[in-house]
Amino acid sequence: MPGASAAGSPAGPAAPAGPVGPSVGAAPADTIGRSGTYLTDSDRRVVVLHGITVPAGVTPTAGDIDTWVGFGFTGVRLAVPMASGGRFPATSGGPVLDGAGAATTPADPGLDQAAALTRMFTDRGLRVTLRIVPSSAGYVPSVAGLAAGLERLATRFRDVPGLLGYEVPDGGGGGAGLVAAVAAHDGAHLLWRERPAPFDAASTVAVNDPTGYLVGWKDGSAVSVRGLVASADAFGLSWFYDVPSPTGGTVGTAAPVGLGGAERRAPAPPADIVRPYPVAIAGVPEVLRFDASRVLTVAYRTAPSAGPPLAAGTATAISVPAWSYPTGYQVQVTGARVTSAPGAGLLCLVSDPGAARVEVRVSPATGPAVTPPSVAGSAGCRATPAIVPAGGRSPGPDGPRVAASGDDATEEYSGPLLWLLPLVGAALAALLLGALLRPWRRRSGPGPGWSAVERPTMADTSAGGD
Template identity: 40%
Template sequence: MVDVHASADLTALDHPSRRRRPRAARPAGTRSAPRRLALTTAVATVAIQVVAGAVPVAWAQPAPDPSVASPAPVRSVAPEPPAGTVLRVGRFAVDLDGRTLFVRGVSVPPDTVLDQATVARWAAAGFTAARLGVRMEADGTFSGQAAGAAGAAAAAGQARPPAGAGPTVGDGLDRLAASVATVTGQGLRVMIQIVPTATAARAGDEAFAAGLRRLSSRFRDVAGLVGFELAAQASANSPLLSGAVRLEDAHHLLWRSGPALFDPTASTATNDEAALLVGWAGGDPATVQRLLSAAESTQIGWFFDRPPTGPLLAALARPYPAAVAGVPVSLAYNPSGRLLALSYLPVSPAGNVFRPGAMTEIRVPAEAYPDGYLVRVSGATVVSAPGAGVVCLVTDAAAARVDVRVEPASAGGAPPVAPPPGDPCPAAGATTTAPGAATAPAGATGGGIGPAATGRADGRSADENVNGMLLWALPLAGATGMTVVLAGLWSRLRRDHSHGPASPRGE
């Protein structure tokens, strides 16, 4: 017997109107869109929270408590150069502000003890440096030999050996350090010259390298160091010697003495293209005047090879630019008319533009202008007082060239020349910047011009202000980024659903 109700139900279930309609195939990837939305949202949330939360924490570390003791600082591999360090750019010696330097000074024999009065007389005569000799033994050590220098010091009349001192051992660098302190204490720079014994001169570069390592390790932190000078017997370009200095000293120059290119009877100390006149042939006044003119025409500094006295001191006391805020075009001095002429372009030897306030310093010794002097200048402004022992010039803003003339004044026409103070142009600190670029070390010697520290009245640094801003700015940026990501994902999801095919009707 057939169950009518059951048959009717089956028929009804099989009726086309009750049959499950086939679902249209979805586009590839539509079925997994919710999963991708969730996964992408989670990844984006984690990434943005890491950026927005971790970065402020890393940048906004609290300032160290000064009351809590900290370990002693470890010496940097390449610390900032000491104040007054002499660098090199091309053929010019430069200071840390990028100004061209014309170093002028006197040479002091090894083992000579200097006194402050002697160095003060040199400064009053316009000298800005001293070249101190130190005697080196064959093993690269520096032993005291006071008796050997007594005759030279007595003949010079400007420095004296220690009274009653005979040859000593092991105190060469100590005695040198005392002389270095005396020179730099008067505001002068210093060159350290290795003077080898006869045995050391035959020992070769290994002995010189050992001596250079000792010197550079002892004096690398001295302010106003021109560099280290080797005698002519050392190899001209030995990597061993340069490496000996760089092993201990990242900044100071190594100078090597040899015959002068402009005069075979003279000698110069060179660092690549830069040179300093250090050997003066016979040293008579006529020869001195000739070599001085040659040094000026070739635009190099010099060290007279002995402490000068009498007529020699008068011949050496002539005006000159000690520091030029630019590249010298011409430099000449006429001893008969006592006329100094200087022209320069107001850009650094590295091609950078000086910041406002960079000064040119012209030394004007009283011996050269007993009745005072007059200054005529175009392209710059004199900011020093009348009669100052150093003429300080600031380049005019629109100047493309500066021309300076210093000439004697008539009797009573100008104030007498005053000795230069320790810091003759205190506002001279003005580093250089290339247009649109930061400064960089110059050449192998590093025209190392670091950024200046900026002080604040509230005692807070600029980093602290930046960190405070980051604490609220980065989380806000993270929230904004999250909104953008979610909005994009939601828009894509809606677009995927709206573009899918409609269900068929009336099958």
């Protein structure tokens, strides 16, 4: 299975690259893992990441990060330049290192720069994916080079909190060797490999079978961006926005050589990608819909798809950016109580005792101005007081339900539709994407969260396989 994560978890201080395996212990704090088709956090909540790609040679400012947090972004995809032999040279435009920071991995100063940037992001609650890119234009890493680089990268970052994992380009094979390179040094973090998106060959996804996230944004036009972000959200996929490059590809996959002054600045995300969405779901998602009236509808089952029940009081976190609700918002909820303050940019809910299903409806209103969260992600939902925003209602598990538009409102979600699309043919896939039919709602089948067809996976079609 391509991109499968290794078993085990590391512990202990980070060490210089070398032939050592991961130690045994708990995963670092805020590590994102995978459970079936879902990304999950340490509380076993389903996690959705919206974020941005930071190109090589770019050091974002505190103001850039404030903007991203205010937009509801929860992740950063950080480009890390690699040279031949799997080495990581220092990058012009990256953080200037001094003192102990520069001595951690003297043979690979680029890893120290990446570590400094990662700390900058994770200190604000952003989860980070480290994406290997070439250190110079024209350099195409070999499978052996990628494996050597992954060994150094995994050893350096295996104990770093807040990571989603490591990402490599589609190198035409060597998947099993790349998985092994990570597993030998890091048992906690996932390996992601880029593939053409099955729903659009001009777009790109990064895969850890059977799930993935969107990274390639076609031509970058407003029409493409709006369609892709709406489709990704409807299918429950995470995404990282990456600005298309004038020379083809994206700035986040290009070498740092030749970057001009404008490109040295952090990319400015288009307004089209800013939208409310569930950051962490205490249960199994069933419905996600954001319509033209700026009404967000979220529904989920409170029981996890596998394992014991979630801990009592585990919160669901929903990003509600001011961009989407400039005059404020109101909340209607059944099966849960709201625990965040009126106008909070992070809406927090805790399910009522005995509630099997929660439905939430967020709509525009005139009320308290939306207050951006101070940190990204779900950390702001750890408080427990029951506070219901103006216009909200929390009637309990037996109270009235929020009406969902359309039919089949109680159908169950079957995992990211992305992996089913290759099975239904290109024409039907285009029809599904164009109409955005039944977002996060599919008929349940023989197993929890799966349709009646055989469980789909994203097969690795690269030469050599995994």
